Amino acid sequence: MKIALLSLPLLVACNKGDDDSSAPADDSAAAEGPTYYKEVRPILDQTCARCHTDGGVAPVSFDDPETVQALAMKIQIYTREGIMPPPAPDPTCAPYEGAETYFLTDDAKQTLSDWADAGAPLGDPVDAPPPHVVPTLAPFDAELRGEAAWTPEYQAGEKNAYRCWAFDLGNEADVFVTGFEALIDQLAEVHHAALFLDWSYTADVDDADGFDCSGLGEEDWQYIHAWGPGAPYLEFAEGQGLRFPAHARVVYQSHYFLNGTPTPDNSGYGLLLADSVDTEIFVLPLGVTDFVIPAGESDAQQVMDMPWPAYKGDFTLLGVWPHMHQLGSGFDFGVTHADESESCVVDMNGYDFHNQLLVWLDTPVSIAPGDDVRLVCHYDNSEGNANNPNSPPVDVDFGEGSDDEMCFGFAYGHSSY
Numbered sequence: 001m002k003i004a005l006l007s008l009p010l011l012v013a014c015n016k017g018d019d020d021s022s023a024p025a026d027d028s029a030a031a032e033g034p035t036y037y038k039e040v041r042p043i044l045d046q047t048c049a050r051c052h053t054d055g056g057v058a059p060v061s062f063d064d065p066e067t068v069q070a071l072a073m074k075i076q077i078y079t080r081e082g083i084m085p086p087p088a089p090d091p092t093c094a095p096y097e098g099a100e101t102y103f104l105t106d107d108a109k110q111t112l113s114d115w116a117d118a119g120a121p122l123g124d125p126v127d128a129p130p131p132h133v134v135p136t137l138a139p140f141d142a143e144l145r146g147e148a149a150w151t152p153e154y155q156a157g158e159k160n161a162y163r164c165w166a167f168d169l170g171n172e173a174d175v176f177v178t179g180f181e182a183l184i185d186q187l188a189e190v191h192h193a194a195l196f197l198d199w200s201y202t203a204d205v206d207d208a209d210g211f212d213c214s215g216l217g218e219e220d221w222q223y224i225h226a227w228g229p230g231a232p233y234l235e236f237a238e239g240q241g242l243r244f245p246a247h248a249r250v251v252y253q254s255h256y257f258l259n260g261t262p263t264p265d266n267s268g269y270g271l272l273l274a275d276s277v278d279t280e281i282f283v284l285p286l287g288v289t290d291f292v293i294p295a296g297e298s299d300a301q302q303v304m305d306m307p308w309p310a311y312k313g314d315f316t317l318l319g320v321w322p323h324m325h326q327l328g329s330g331f332d333f334g335v336t337h338a339d340e341s342e343s344c345v346v347d348m349n350g351y352d353f354h355n356q357l358l359v360w361l362d363t364p365v366s367i368a369p370g371d372d373v374r375l376v377c378h379y380d381n382s383e384g385n386a387n388n389p390n391s392p393p394v395d396v397d398f399g400e401g402s403d404d405e406m407c408f409g410f411a412y413g414h415s416s417y
């Protein structure tokens with residue numbers, strides 16, 4: 001890996017530094033430079049802990065100070081080279097919820113770097129920030145979880161597995177969901193989770209162990225919500241909600257990724273419900289279907305260029321969930337308005353299938369009939385893509401299976417039609 005080479009001289013410097021840092025923490029040095037407890041811990045809590053915690057998705061936990069201290073040089077290099085944290089939508093395109101926790105500021109990078117250069121002093125535990133509390137929407141109006149924990153099963157040679165559980169909400173009349181919260185049990189093994197409405201009413205609600213759903217077939221499932229590690233809950237603004245029909249059949253899907261020994265998991269979703277709302281939220285699947293990503297291409301693109309049709313009315317875009325599979329390497333979503341002005345909505349230079357985030361805009365974007373909505377999915381189907389499931393690369397078709405590819409921006413909003 002190229003960073004290993006780059007880091008070599010630094011690691012030598014680091015080893016020299018380590019000689020000094022084995023001495024007891026030096027108060028005068030700590031007073032000058034950043035310490036673990038005072039400056040470093042808050043940065044890691046904000047940007048890294050959602051994955052780097054005991055039982056988290058990352059292979060190493062940052063919960064223990066000595067572990068972080070031993071990794072100081074690697075943290076310096078990974079953050080400087082932009083390898084960590086993993087890619088997320090660029091908030092300078094359009095600010096969105098949670099973005100401040102997905103990136104390091106230049107100051108934060110500098111602090112991590114200065115700390116590593118100073119021999120990674122721990123400092124004084126009294127300076128530690130208060131423990132990080134994850135906010136929740138609980139108590140919920142409905143909680144969707146399997147009756148019992150289920151131990152993920154993987155096909156031979158496969159690290160990905162998809163399991164679904166179906167639920168009958170039992171609602172006599174239409175109901176509106178006003179908030180979604182993924183309730184992830186085994187954070188180390190659930191890499192993303194999603195919720196669907198089953199309009200065919202055929203998904204099996206009786207099987208406590210759920211069912212395999214790696215290759216969705218003919219089912220008429222509508223995407224509703226998705227979660228990736230560390231993603232916050234979604235609560236719509238006052239008076240807004242997404243309609244679930246009477247006796248809604250809801251499917252919860254876990255994407256499991258083999259991480260050591262398969263562990264019994266009982267993940268699901270918590271929902272807030274209302275009988276009626278002022279404004280109904282819709283989720284529109286925008287994107288491209290029926291395509292092939294040629295083997296070997298390092299920047300294959302699929303483009304949707306859509307003049308917004310009159311029948312969709314004025315649409316207030318609240319958020320977008322970019323969705324591709326393992327070859328995804330970038331994603332853009334933008335609107336060119338009739339007066340030629342542009343709205344950048346999502347700009348992702350990089351994409352991590354295991355870290356799928358919903359972009360919930362701070363400021364909604366108005367789309368009117370005649371505006372041009374453009375979505376571009378980028379794929380790296382070359383040998384050089386470490387996430388390429390095929391070696392050597394093969395042509396990959398559009399499809400629902402995890403070995404196929406997709407190109408969607410699921411757009412949340414409300415409409416005048």
Ligand code: HEC
Binds near residue numbers: 052085104
């Ligand atoms: C979305 C989850 C996620 C977030 C957020 C994240 N990481 Fe990671 N990190 C990973 C995963 C997964 C790996 C293992 C990657 C691999 O092996 O390819 C990793 C690996 C690393 C490693 C290499 C560890 C080793 O032992 O070799 C370092 C260092 C690291 N991350 C630092 C950070 C820092 C610093 C932050 C915050 C600024 C951060 N990461 C945020 C998921 C995450």
